[in-house]
Amino acid sequence: MGQLLRTSFARELETLQTDTLMLGSMVIQALKESVEALRRRDMDVARRLIKEDEIINKKRFQIEADCLRLIATQQPMAGDLRLIAAVLEISTELERIGDYAKGIGRIILLIGTEVLIKPLVDIPKMCDIATEMLQQSLDAFLHQDLEAARAIPLRDDEVDDLYNRVHRDLIEMILEDTSLIDRCNYLLWAAHNLERAADRVSNICERIIFTVTGEFFEFDMN
Amino acid sequence: MTVALERPAQTQSSQSAAYANGTGSFAIEAGGMGVYYGNFCAVRDVDMRVPTNKITAIIGPSGCGKSTVLRCFNRMNDLINSARIEGEVLFQGQNIYDDSVDPVEVRRRIGMVFQKANPFPKTIYENVAWGTRINGFRGDMDEMVEKALRSAALWDEVKDKLQQSALGLSGGQQQRLCIARAIAVEPEIILMDEPASALDPIATLRIEDLMKELSEKYTIIVVTHNMQQAARISDFTAFFSVDEYRTGNLIEFDETEKIFTNPSQKSTEDYITGRFG
Numbered sequence: 001m002g003q004l005l006r007t008s009f010a011r012e013l014e015t016l017q018t019d020t021l022m023l024g025s026m027v028i029q030a031l032k033e034s035v036e037a038l039r040r041r042d043m044d045v046a047r048r049l050i051k052e053d054e055i056i057n058k059k060r061f062q063i064e065a066d067c068l069r070l071i072a073t074q075q076p077m078a079g080d081l082r083l084i085a086a087v088l089e090i091s092t093e094l095e096r097i098g099d100y101a102k103g104i105g106r107i108i109l110l111i112g113t114e115v116l117i118k119p120l121v122d123i124p125k126m127c128d129i130a131t132e133m134l135q136q137s138l139d140a141f142l143h144q145d146l147e148a149a150r151a152i153p154l155r156d157d158e159v160d161d162l163y164n165r166v167h168r169d170l171i172e173m174i175l176e177d178t179s180l181i182d183r184c185n186y187l188l189w190a191a192h193n194l195e196r197a198a199d200r201v202s203n204i205c206e207r208i209i210f211t212v213t214g215e216f217f218e219f220d221m222n
Numbered sequence: 223m224t225v226a227l228e229r230p231a232q233t234q235s236s237q238s239a240a241y242a243n244g245t246g247s248f249a250i251e252a253g254g255m256g257v258y259y260g261n262f263c264a265v266r267d268v269d270m271r272v273p274t275n276k277i278t279a280i281i282g283p284s285g286c287g288k289s290t291v292l293r294c295f296n297r298m299n300d301l302i303n304s305a306r307i308e309g310e311v312l313f314q315g316q317n318i319y320d321d322s323v324d325p326v327e328v329r330r331r332i333g334m335v336f337q338k339a340n341p342f343p344k345t346i347y348e349n350v351a352w353g354t355r356i357n358g359f360r361g362d363m364d365e366m367v368e369k370a371l372r373s374a375a376l377w378d379e380v381k382d383k384l385q386q387s388a389l390g391l392s393g394g395q396q397q398r399l400c401i402a403r404a405i406a407v408e409p410e411i412i413l414m415d416e417p418a419s420a421l422d423p424i425a426t427l428r429i430e431d432l433m434k435e436l437s438e439k440y441t442i443i444v445v446t447h448n449m450q451q452a453a454r455i456s457d458f459t460a461f462f463s464v465d466e467y468r469t470g471n472l473i474e475f476d477e478t479e480k481i482f483t484n485p486s487q488k489s490t491e492d493y494i495t496g497r498f499g
Contacts, residue, residue: 077495078490
């Protein structure tokens with residue numbers, strides 16, 4: 001075989017992957033904490049999540065800057081180029097999921113310490129599935145696992161079903177008592193954030209498929 | 223470098239599909255082409271179809287036979303005593319190695335520009351006029367010289383000093399003069415062997431722009447060591463590698479975009495990503 005070249009570039013690509021995984025872990029942690037804080041109406045955690053979203057944003061900008069630097073200085077080609085292009089997209093998706101956690105933090109502040117309009121059953125389940133999907137997608141990204149990237153978005157239906165149930169229950173409550181509109185809406189927004197988080201995991205999986213195959217692929221989410 | 227032999231993966235993607243299914247036209251079609259220098263097989267079994275009025279780049283590591291292949295396309299290897307060509311090179315349906323074919327006529331219709339600018343030690347005007355004159359040109363020579371110099375994007379820089387020595391021009395200007403000289407005889411194909419490798423970055427970009435303009439009228443085949451240049455300027459790319467016998471092989475030929483974003487062959491990917499060299 002020929003001489004192995006560009007070891008420092010290869011190391012930089014590894015760092016880029018590691019940073020993306022780190023960003024993913026931060027986002028998963030934030031999302032889990034946000035739903036737990038919602039359950040406990042923990043204002044301190046809610047405020048911390050809103051503040052710490054800045055850290056997630058900064059990490060995403062650092063990853064983006066690293067991608068641009070590598071494109072400008074290393075002229076990446078083929079698989080390397082696709083990886084960097086995918087990281088640019090994936091880091092954006094992760095940052096947006098981080099925004100959903102921050103959004104739930106804001107909802108908690110709006111709700112305050114008063115008792116929730118209904119017990120939290122489906123929303124934590126949505127969070128569990130969405131964060132599980134996200135963790136699996138990060139694993140698939142690390143291992144460039146095409147099969148997993150194709151399978152993970154199938155679970156989006158479970159999240160959608162739960163969201164539809166939450167939506168239906170809350171609308172029914174509003175129809176019965178319109179004075180509950182605000183309190184129902186808060187939970188609806190939280191559920192919607194989780195539903196969107198799962199959608200963004202599917203986008204991440206599309207980018208993993210692109211990295212591995214070079215083909216632009218879109219899941220039919222209907 | 224040695225790599226496992228792979229069959230060339232030709233014309234896989236969308237734009238090249240037109241060429242794969244026969245609706246595109248080809249300026250050169252090499253079939254089973256091999257080149258020997260004495261007993262040494264420099265290049266083996268090349269099947270390659272070069273689309274008309276496109277820029278095709280030939281890339282690969284040193285010693286893979288890029289320039290050898292290029293020189294086969296206008297019989298420049300005839301000038302090397304020990305060189306022997308196998309297979310065929312079709313130009314407009316005719317094998318240019320047929321006994322009935324005049325190599326001088328081949329070289330008029332398939333011109334060449336070399337790595338190092340090599341103007342004749344004559345005036346700028348004469349450099350352009352010379353080729354057409356010996357081909358018996360009977361038209362308006364001044365007009366022809368101006369047209370060739372304009373096509374080579376050199377006219378504005380030399381129009382007031384046409385009778386000065388070409389050797390007084392800068393390296394980039396000399397190379398564009400050589401391109402003007404090549405196109406003056408109205409070839410159909412221009413072969414370029416590392417045409418910008420001796421030039422500074424600005425002169426290089428001028429040559430690249432010029433190649434893009436020329437590709438509207440001519441088929442261009444360019445050998446380059448500069449992969450970014452191949453990626454920037456070419457429509458199609460041929461990747462050659464060298465096997466354990468130091469023989470060059472065509473590994474992959476495809477649309478340039480495909481080669482540089484998602485090549486079919488692992489050895490292509492290893493080369494263009496700089497993993498192995």
